[in-house]
Amino acid sequence: MDSDLQPWRDARRRELTAARCAVPAPLRRQWNEAITQQLQTRFAALQGMVVGGYWPFRGEFDPRFFLHHLRRGGERTAPPVVVARNAPLQFRAWWPGAPMRRAALGLPVPEGTEVLAPQALLIPPLGFDARGYRLGYGGGYLDRTLAALPEQPLKIGVAFELSRMATIRPQGHDIAMDFIVTELGLYRVTPHGLARVDDAWRLASA
Secondary structure, eight states, X not given: OOTTHHHHHHHHHHHHHHHHHTSOHHHHHHHHHHHHHHHHHHOGGGTTSEEEXXXXXXXXOOOHHHXXXXXXXXXXXXXXXXXXXXXXXXXXXXXXXXXXEEOGGGXXXXXXXXXXXXXXXXXXXXXXXXXXXXXXXXXXXXXXXXXXXXXXXXXXXXXXXXXXXXXXXXXXXXXXXXXXXXXXXXXXXXXXXXXXXXXXXXXXXX
16 A cells, blocks of 8 residues: 555545535425436336445434335345444345434434345445545544445445546555446446446346
8 A cells, every 4th residue: 555545635635525525405406306316217227125324423414214115115224334343334124114213424324123134235435546446534433334245236336426536546455336327317337437327227136
């Protein structure tokens, strides 16, 4: 690993967090609605799956409207839970009215519900690059979790276009997304980088 990688990434994290938090609320709502629409209309194949979601933090895309949409369709949803420092995340069943507790950073997580294995994950990167790699907050929880899963879930990065970077300077442990969804459209991650998907495309299988 390059000696300047960690300071470089930390600086990018600060910049990207500040930019995202500075987005005016009406514009953020508009972007949220555009991404939610993309998820609802183009990822119908998530029906019948266990989908890992999250509660938004520091101006992230808010997936809760989409999670409620999935629940109305009968899908199971499972936010991540930190069980120990430097350990993989657990995903616990959530439904409206499920028992919850406040965890790290004050975010709610399911309390005592069934542990599920997600078949698809909504993942909010701080930054994403031209090859579909994500820059997270630096704790490494998601990378450890993905590395520990016996089968890889469908990895759907959900972010605003202001999070786009030329590169995160990926390392061997970094895992690329399968798709990136932004307020401007849908991108498939290919061996050659991000490829814009046309408006008629729908996920047929995962």
